[in-house]
Every structure is written in C-alpha cells, then in structure tokens.
Amino acid sequence: MKKITAVISVLLALALLFCACGKTQNTDPSESTDPAVPTDTAEPAEKASVNLGLLKGPTGMGAALLLDENEKGKARNNYNVTLVGAPDALQAAMISGELDIAALPSNVAAVLYAKTEGKVQILAVNTLGVLYVMSRDASIKSFADLAGKTVLSAGQGTTAEYVLNYLLEKNGVTDVNIEFAAEHAEVLTKAAAGDYDTVLLPEPFVTQMKNTDASFETALDLTAEWNALGGGALTMGCIAVRKAFADENPGAVADFLADYEESIGYVNASPAEAAQLIETYEIAKAAIAESALPRCNITFMAGETMKENVSAYLGVLAQANPQSVGGSLPDDGFYYIAQSPADAK
Secondary structure, eight states: OHHHHHHHHHHHHOOOOOOOHHOOOOOOOGGOOOSSSSOOOOOOOOOOEEEOOOOOOOOHTTTTTHHHHHHHSSSEEEEEEESSSSHHHHHHHHHTTTTEEEEEEEEHHHHHHHHTTEEEEEEEEEEEEEEEESSSSSTTOOGGGTTTTTTESSSSHHHHHHHHHHHHHHTTTTOOEEEOOOOOOHHOOOOOOOOOOOEETTTHHHHHHHOOOOOOOOEEEEHHHHOOOSSSSOOOEEEEEEEHHHOOOOHHHHHHHHHHHHHHHHHHOOHHHHHHHHTTTTSSOHHHHHHHGSSSOOOEEEEHHHHHHHHHHHHHHHHGGGGTSSOOOOOGGGGOOOOOOHHHO
16 A cells, blocks of 8 residues: 555656646747737848939929938838939939939830830829919910910920920910020020010929019919820829839838828928928928929829829820830830839738
8 A cells, every 4th residue: 555655656746747847848938928028029120222313303302201201210211312403314323223213204214114125114103294384474374375476495305395395286376486495594594684575494493483583474384284185194203113123122112102102292281391301402492492392293193093194195205206205105014013012012
C-alpha cells in the first residue's frame, strides 16, 4: 500500500511539473493574452521616395499643400521636388529618368509618349484652360464681337493659337487679325504701352495685366467658351508619370494621387491661406496668387473621366497640327487608369 501511494505521489508531482513547463513556453509577446503586453511590434512601413517636377504658375499652385505637408514629413510619400519656370527641363528629366512624376502641358505628355515609345503616361489632369481675352473695348462680350479686331497673343504654333483658332472657327468668326509676341510678358508690356487694345493672356498674367492697367477687363473666358461647345473639358495641364515607375510602384503612385487631390481641394477651398504657401515655395507672389486662383481652373481629374476629356482635347489639337500631339493621337496605353489608392494597391 505504501509503495502504491508513493508511486501515485510521484506521478502527481510529474504531472504538475509538466503543466508548469507548458505554461511558461509562450515567450512571444505578440501571442500573449495579457492586455498589458503590447501585441503590435511591426515597424511603420517606409515611405516611397518620389522625384517630382512642378511648374511655376497654376499647376504649381495646386501643389502648395502637398509641398507644405512634404516639408513637415506628413505627406504619404517623400517628395524630392524640382520647381522650374518652363516645361522644357521637365521633359528632358522625364526622358532621362531623373524625374518620376511631372507637371506638363497635356499635349506635351502625348508628345513624350510617342517620343519614348510609351514610356511616359498621363496620370491626371491638374489644370483646365487658363486663357482669357482681355480688352479695353467694353463692347467685346462674345467671339462674334472680335470680328475685324486685332488680337495680340504669345504662343504662335502652340496650344494657345490652336485653341483660339478652334473657338473662332466654331463661332463662325473668320476676319480676326491675330498678331504674335515672343512671350506673355511682351504682350503685357505692349498692351500697357497702348499698342494693343485686345490681347490673349493666361493666368497669372491676366492678374498682372489688371494690376498694370485697370482699363483692361476680361472679355472672354476661353475655358467657358470651350466647355459651352459640349465637346469635353479644356484639359490643358496634366501630371505625367514614367511608366516604369508606375508599374514598379503602384502604391506610391496611388499615394501621390491622394496627396495631390487633397492639395488641390485645399487650394481651391482656401485661396487666401493657399496663397501664403504659394509664396513660401516661390511659385508666385501671394497677392497675385490669391487674386488669380479663382481664374486658374485648377482641378483634379483621373481615371476614365480624364481619358474621355483629354482624348477629345488632343483630337482638336491633332486636327490643327498632328505634331502637337506627337504625330498622331495616342492609344489607350497613354492613359494611366487607377481611380483610387485601393485600386492601385
């Protein structure tokens, strides 16, 4: 009897020992059920690095909040920003691969798509038309009123000329004398000197013209006139992306679209506050930016809506000059379709 009792005692002791060992084998904090023990030990995902090219003027204005958030480390990506006054440098940098994403005229993006054999795509529309007919002549209220007049413009052989000619044609006006200056600043100078009563200018030169000579008023908004024809929006400015970058980094592209859309929404909703940021990042003077923003038609358009409107716009340019869109209209591969961050990821 004593032997049996001893054996049972030994077995009970071993059982208790094994139970104790079993309870101490879970040493992974992530598997603990104790609420006091942190269960998430994963490090935050590293932000993607994006080389971003922007233009001074309306397209750069739309990125004001993005630039500020980037400087504060709050943007979804880390942006290495290049800001220039003309698109030529951005074109070269996109071709060489120095830039991943850049603001460009929409037709220039199409030219790069053809030139690089599909290595540059259009990502989003960021600006509609910013062209306005300004005049001292208060009688000019429609395109028909331009008949027999002389209009000074810059941009001969560019979209400015093609858009103006298209609208004149659609309105049945054939006897307007269009003269050209080398650049917009020259148009402003000659108008202020009294050499011309009617000019075609984009923002922010429209605001500068008003500040220089108050006798000049906005006579025609070419964006409104274009839209009234019902053939789609006047999608003159865009954001382009290198296809290789987009293919390899769809998440970074989606994050950029989210950052950029938020920035454009902020700029349009809060022009006074946005104008201060615009001056901070040397895009334009705050006073000019705040006055110009309502006429800059800064927008965000992506996905199928972008494709529909841009293809119609490029079709008009192609009729005027096929080389303005790269020789022929781009195929569907030109359009990067990712309407939301979730779709891209």
